Amino acid sequence: MHTHRQEPSLLHLDSSASGGGDSITRQLTARYADIWRCLHGPEGYRYRDLAADPIPLVSSAFVSLGIRVERHGTVPLHKIAELAADPAERQEWALTLPLITEMRAARTVLIGVPMYNFSVPAALKAWIDRVTFPGAFIDEGTGDRLLRETNVVIVAARGGCYAPGTPREDFDFQTPYLRAYFTDLGVAPENLHFVHAEMTRAGDVPALAQFKPLAADSLATARTAVTELARLPAASGTAASGTAARTH
Numbered sequence: 001m002h003t004h005r006q007e008p009s010l011l012h013l014d015s016s017a018s019g020g021g022d023s024i025t026r027q028l029t030a031r032y033a034d035i036w037r038c039l040h041g042p043e044g045y046r047y048r049d050l051a052a053d054p055i056p057l058v059s060s061a062f063v064s065l066g067i068r069v070e071r072h073g074t075v076p077l078h079k080i081a082e083l084a085a086d087p088a089e090r091q092e093w094a095l096t097l098p099l100i101t102e103m104r105a106a107r108t109v110l111i112g113v114p115m116y117n118f119s120v121p122a123a124l125k126a127w128i129d130r131v132t133f134p135g136a137f138i139d140e141g142t143g144d145r146l147l148r149e150t151n152v153v154i155v156a157a158r159g160g161c162y163a164p165g166t167p168r169e170d171f172d173f174q175t176p177y178l179r180a181y182f183t184d185l186g187v188a189p190e191n192l193h194f195v196h197a198e199m200t201r202a203g204d205v206p207a208l209a210q211f212k213p214l215a216a217d218s219l220a221t222a223r224t225a226v227t228e229l230a231r232l233p234a235a236s237g238t239a240a241s242g243t244a245a246r247t248h
C-alpha cells in the first residue's frame with residue numbers, strides 16, 4: 001500500500017486564507033518545497049491548497065461509515081468501499097480515500113498553519129477530520145502504526161507571541177493541539193518538527209510596532225530552521241531522522 005515510501009516523497013499542505021505574497025506560512029513552506037525539489041526532483045512532490053480548494057466537512061454518512069468500519073475491527077482500505085451502505089457513504093469514501101492514500105505514501109508531510117483564533121484554520125481542521133478515518137494509519141495485518149517513520153514539519157505563524165514565559169503562553173491551542181494530534185496518530189515525537197514565526201502582525205498593527213525587531217528576528221530564525229529541515233537527510237527518507245532546529 002505504501003510502496004513509494006522508500007523513495008523521497010513530500011506532501012505539502014497550505015492552509016492560510018491569504019495569498020502567497022501576504023502569507024508568512026506560504027512563503028516559508030514554499031522555501032522548504034523549493035529546496036526539497038532541488039535536492040530530490042519533482043516526482044515525489046504533491047501539493048494541496050486547503051484554503052483555495054477546501055476539503056468538504058465530514059457529514060453524517062462519513063460518521064455512519066466510520067462507525068460501521070470500527071465495528072468490524074481493522075478493515076483494509078481496499079475493503080472499506082464494500083462496507084458503504086448507500087451512495088452517500090460511497091461518495092464520502094471517494095472523497096476520503098485519496099487523502100489517506102497520499103498521507104500514507106508521503107515520507108515527509110509539510111504543513112503551513114496560521115494561528116486563527118488561538119487554534120488552527122478551519123480549512124486544516126476539515127482535512128484532519130476527514131483523513132483521520134478509523135484505522136486509516138494502522139497496518140491491517142500487523143497492527144503497526146504506519147506513520148511512525150513519517151516526518152511531519154509544521155510551519156506555524158501567529159500575529160502575537162506565545163513563547164514560554166510570555167503573557168499569552170497558555171493561549172496557544174495551535175502547537176499543543178498539532179503535537180497531540182500527530183503523536184496520537186502515530187508520528188514519532190522525534191519526527192515531528194515545529195517552526196514558528198511570531199509577531200507577524202507587528203508591521204501592520206500600530207500597538208505592536210515596538211515588536212517589529214522581535215518579528216524580524218523570529219522570521220529570520222524560522223527561515224533558517226526551514227532551510228535546515230529541508231536539507232536534513234531524513235526529509236529524503238534515506239536516513240534516520242536527525243535533530244532539527246526548533247525556534248522554541
Ligand SMILES: Cc1cc2nc3c(=O)[nH]c(=O)nc-3n(C[C@H](O)[C@H](O)[C@H](O)COP(=O)(O)O)c2cc1C
Pocket residue numbers: 016017018022023024025026113114115116117118119157158159160161200201
Ligand atoms: C481569521 C484570523 C484569526 C487570527 N487569529 C489570531 C490569533 O488568535 N492570535 C494571533 O496571534 N494571531 C491571529 N491572527 C494573525 C495570524 O496568525 C497571522 O497573521 C499569521 O501570520 C497568519 O499566517 P499567514 O501569514 O501564513 O497567513 C489571525 C488572523 C486571521 C486572519
